[in-house]
Amino acid sequence: QVQLVESGGGLVQAGGSLRVSCVASGRTFSSGIMGWFRQAPGKEREFVAAISWSGGYTLYADSVKGRFAISRDNAKNTVYLQMNNLKPGDTANYYCAAGSTGVVRTSANWYAYWGQGTRVTVSS
DSSP states (O other): OEEEEEEOOEEEETTOOEEEEEEEEESOSTTSEEEEEEEOTTSOOEEEEEEOTTSOOEEEOTTTTTTEEEEEEGGGTEEEEEEOSOOGGGOEEEEEEEEOOSSOOOSGGGOOEEOOOEEEEEEO
């Protein structure tokens, strides 16, 4: 079992930056993939970014490529999402997810554990 707790969400103006974090506890953290997903009001949950267990391989949704960066610190059992040049369309609840597969995936089906989410609001 893996427990995930996100933090760092908040209100930011368009063009600003924010970093959200996710601390994992329970089962070994460093052996699987980690991902960030988001869900805006009235919309389905969507993939944002994912990272391999070593941190050497990352994937991004086209909508955030070049603006967001995912990273992880296995010594701290923490994964980060640095968000730059934020847009009102980035407003959503951001969820951290953990999966046991070794291959980085974009589908939520590959992630067995989920956090409760942290809210990011970008004002225009």
